[in-house]
Amino acid sequence: MKADDPAGTNGTATMSAANMMKVGLGLVLVVILAFVWVRWGPGSWEVQITGTTGDGRDVQYRIETVYAGTADTLIFKNKDAGFAPPYFKFDSADLQSVASRVTRECPQEPVMVNGYGLRIPFLDMFPNAVSIDAPERCLKAPSDQGEGEVTGTG
Numbered sequence: 001m002k003a004d005d006p007a008g009t010n011g012t013a014t015m016s017a018a019n020m021m022k023v024g025l026g027l028v029l030v031v032i033l034a035f036v037w038v039r040w041g042p043g044s045w046e047v048q049i050t051g052t053t054g055d056g057r058d059v060q061y062r063i064e065t066v067y068a069g070t071a072d073t074l075i076f077k078n079k080d081a082g083f084a085p086p087y088f089k090f091d092s093a094d095l096q097s098v099a100s101r102v103t104r105e106c107p108q109e110p111v112m113v114n115g116y117g118l119r120i121p122f123l124d125m126f127p128n129a130v131s132i133d134a135p136e137r138c139l140k141a142p143s144d145q146g147e148g149e150v151t152g153t154g
Helices: 017-040 092-105
Strands: 042-053 062-067 073-077 111-116 128-133
Touching (some): 092 128
C-alpha cells in the first residue's frame, strides 16, 4: 500500500454509493419506460379481418384477424381509451362498423390495423385497435344497385 493511497486501492477506481444509486435509478427508469412503450406504444399489423364480435355493452368489441398470408390468428380488443393519452379514442363503435364492412366486402384483402399493446394469452391481454387502413373499395357501403329494378321491357 502506498502512503498517498489510504484506501489501499492501488489506483483502481471504486464506485461510490452515490454513483451506484444513480446507476440503479437509471436502470429502474429504463425498465419503466420500456414497459410503458411496450404496453402503450403504437404498433401496426398487416392482417386480414375474419370477423367481429361483441355488442359493446355486455361483451367487449373484438376484431378477429389472421396475419396476412398465414393462418396465425391475432385478436384485437376495440375499446375506447377515453382521455388516456396519446390516443383519446372515443369511436370504438365506428371502428367496429368499419371492421365489419371490411369483413363483408373484402375478406381476403390485407389491411393495416393500427393500435397499441401486446397479445399475452395467459394474462388475457389484447392489443387495442385504434384505426384500420383499408382500400377505399373495402370501406364503401354496399350498394343496392340492381336490386328490385326492372332492367328491360317486353
